Amino acid sequence: MTTKRAPTIRSKLVLLVMACVVPASLMAVLLIAYDYQRAREQLLANSLDTARAMISVVDRDLASIESSLVALATSPYIKSGNFRAFYQQSQTVLKNQGSQHDMNIALLDITGKQYINTRRPFGSPLPTRNNFPGMRAIYETGRPVISDIFIGEVSKRPLLAVGVPVFDPGIRYNLNAGIFPERFERLLLQQKLPAGWIAAIFDGNGKIVARTRDMERYAGKMGTPEMVRHMKTATEDTFESVTYDGISVQTVFSRSSVSNWSLAIGIPTQSLHQELRETLFWLVLATVGLLICSLAAAWAIGGRIADSVNGLTGPALALGTGEKVDVPPLHLREADEVGASLMQASVMLQNAQHRANHDGLTGLANRTLFNEIVNQQLLLCERNQSELSILYIDLDGFKITNDKHGHETGDRLLRNVASRLKSGIRNSDVVARLGGDEFAIVMVGTDMKNAKITAEKLVQGVSEPYVFDGLSVSISASIGIATYPDSGVTSQALLHRADRAMYKAKGLGRRRVEAAPSA
Numbered sequence: 001m002t003t004k005r006a007p008t009i010r011s012k013l014v015l016l017v018m019a020c021v022v023p024a025s026l027m028a029v030l031l032i033a034y035d036y037q038r039a040r041e042q043l044l045a046n047s048l049d050t051a052r053a054m055i056s057v058v059d060r061d062l063a064s065i066e067s068s069l070v071a072l073a074t075s076p077y078i079k080s081g082n083f084r085a086f087y088q089q090s091q092t093v094l095k096n097q098g099s100q101h102d103m104n105i106a107l108l109d110i111t112g113k114q115y116i117n118t119r120r121p122f123g124s125p126l127p128t129r130n131n132f133p134g135m136r137a138i139y140e141t142g143r144p145v146i147s148d149i150f151i152g153e154v155s156k157r158p159l160l161a162v163g164v165p166v167f168d169p170g171i172r173y174n175l176n177a178g179i180f181p182e183r184f185e186r187l188l189l190q191q192k193l194p195a196g197w198i199a200a201i202f203d204g205n206g207k208i209v210a211r212t213r214d215m216e217r218y219a220g221k222m223g224t225p226e227m228v229r230h231m232k233t234a235t236e237d238t239f240e241s242v243t244y245d246g247i248s249v250q251t252v253f254s255r256s257s258v259s260n261w262s263l264a265i266g267i268p269t270q271s272l273h274q275e276l277r278e279t280l281f282w283l284v285l286a287t288v289g290l291l292i293c294s295l296a297a298a299w300a301i302g303g304r305i306a307d308s309v310n311g312l313t314g315p316a317l318a319l320g321t322g323e324k325v326d327v328p329p330l331h332l333r334e335a336d337e338v339g340a341s342l343m344q345a346s347v348m349l350q351n352a353q354h355r356a357n358h359d360g361l362t363g364l365a366n367r368t369l370f371n372e373i374v375n376q377q378l379l380l381c382e383r384n385q386s387e388l389s390i391l392y393i394d395l396d397g398f399k400i401t402n403d404k405h406g407h408e409t410g411d412r413l414l415r416n417v418a419s420r421l422k423s424g425i426r427n428s429d430v431v432a433r434l435g436g437d438e439f440a441i442v443m444v445g446t447d448m449k450n451a452k453i454t455a456e457k458l459v460q461g462v463s464e465p466y467v468f469d470g471l472s473v474s475i476s477a478s479i480g481i482a483t484y485p486d487s488g489v490t491s492q493a494l495l496h497r498a499d500r501a502m503y504k505a506k507g508l509g510r511r512r513v514e515a516a517p518s519a
C-alpha cells in the first residue's frame, strides 16, 4: 500500500493565499458589475430626462413661432391687401426674434400661391404651388399645423413649416414659417452633450429633422429602421442600435405629444463600457499584483517555517539514539517550543537510562550494567590475550550496623564504602553495587596477583572507621577474586566463582581476601 505524500507548508500557504485573494477578487468583480449596471441604468434614466427636457425646448420654440404667426395673421395689412407693408412687418418679426437666417415667413392661399416670402425680395416672382404637407389640414380644421420635414419650393432645401390660418372672416390664407433644420441643430448643440454622444430630432414620420453630427447629410432622411420601429411602438424607450455612421449606441428617445416629434440621444456603447473595461483592467492588474506579492510572501514564510520544522529533524533523530539533544534557536515560537520539549525529553531519557543502569543509593553501576561492561571487556581480553580480574566484595556484619545505628546510617555507610572502593582502584576499573551490601569490581588487564594486592588494600581501606556526625562506625569487608581466563570466561561464571571465593573468605574469618581456584 502506498501512502499519499502530505502537502508541504508552502503548498498550504499558497492555497490559503488563493483561497483569500481569488474569492475577494471575484466578489470585487461582482460588485463592480453590479455597480456598473446601476450606473448604466442611472445614466440611461438621466439621458431620458435630458431627451424629455430637450424635446420640450423644441416644443417651446415651435409654440413661440406659432404664437408669433398667430399674432402676425391678424395684421391689418393682409386684410387691406398691402402685402408690401406686411412683408416689412414679417421681416421685423423675424429680425426681432433673431431668426432671419434659419426661418422665413410666407403668405399663401389654398392653391399654394405665395404672396410674400421673406426669403425673396418683395415683388420678385414666387412659386404658385407649395409642397407644405400640412397646408390642406389648416383649411380643413382651421387650426395651426406643424409639418413634417419637406423640400421647400423656394429654398430647395429640407425644411419644416409651422402654418396658421388667416381669417377674413373665413380662412383666406395660411401664414407659414419655414424653418431650416439648423435652428434645431443649434438647440441640440446648446445642450452640450458629452463628446461622442449623438442627438437627433425626428418628425412624426420618423424623418431626421436635425442632428448633432453630419446634419446636412442626414436631414430629411428617414431614421434607421430600428429607430423608426421603436418610435412607432412607444412614446419613450431605451434600446441598442447602430447609427447611420455605423456607431453602436445605446439609444434613449422621448416623443412630444404636442408636435409628435421625437428626440433621441445616442450614447456610444464603447464609451458606456469604457469605464467598466478600465475598472476591470485595473482590478485584474491589482489582483495579479496582489497574488504575486502574496504568493511570494507565502513562499518565503513557508520556506522559513519549513526550515524551522526541518531543524527539529536532527535533534529528534539524536533523541532516538539516546544522545544528548541540543536544539539551536529556530526563530519560530512553536518550533522552539517543540525543540525545548525534545531537549527536556532527552534529559528525561538520559536520567531514565542512568536509573536503569545505576544504583540509586550509591550512583554506582548496577548488576545489569556491570555484566554488560564485563562481557565487553572479555571480548577485548579474548582478542588481546590479556587478563581480567573480578572482585566480589561483601560487607561483614552489615545487618548489625543497620540494626544498631538505624537504616539511614546504614545507607550512609554504604555510600561511603562505595566512595572508598572507587578511590581505591584505577580509573579504568569499574565498581558496581550488586545489591544489599554486595559490591563488585572489574579490573581490566589485571592478573590474580595484582588483583590480590588491590583487594588487600581495599579490605584495609574499607575497614577504616567512618565518622558520621560524631558517631564512629566500623565495618569490614570480605573479598573473593576470580580471574579470566583461569577462573572462567563469562561474566556470570567469573562472578559466580568470585562469589564462592568471597564466601570462603567469610568462612575463614571475614575481613580477608580469597582467590577462586582455576577452573
Ligand SMILES: Nc1nc2c(ncn2[C@@H]2O[C@H](COP(=O)(O)OP(=O)(O)OP(=O)(O)O)[C@@H](O)[C@H]2O)c(=O)[nH]1
Binding pocket: 361, 394, 395, 396, 397, 398, 399, 400, 402, 406, 407, 408, 409, 410, 411, 414, 435, 436, 437
Ligand atoms: N541500610 C541499608 N541496608 C540494606 C540495604 N540493602 C540491604 N540491606 C541490609 O543489609 C543486610 C545484609 O545482611 P546479610 O546479607 O545478612 O549480611 P551481614 O549482616 O553483613 O552478614 P554477613 O554477610 O554474613 O557478614 C540486611 O539486613 C539488609 O536488610 C540498603 O540499601 N540499605
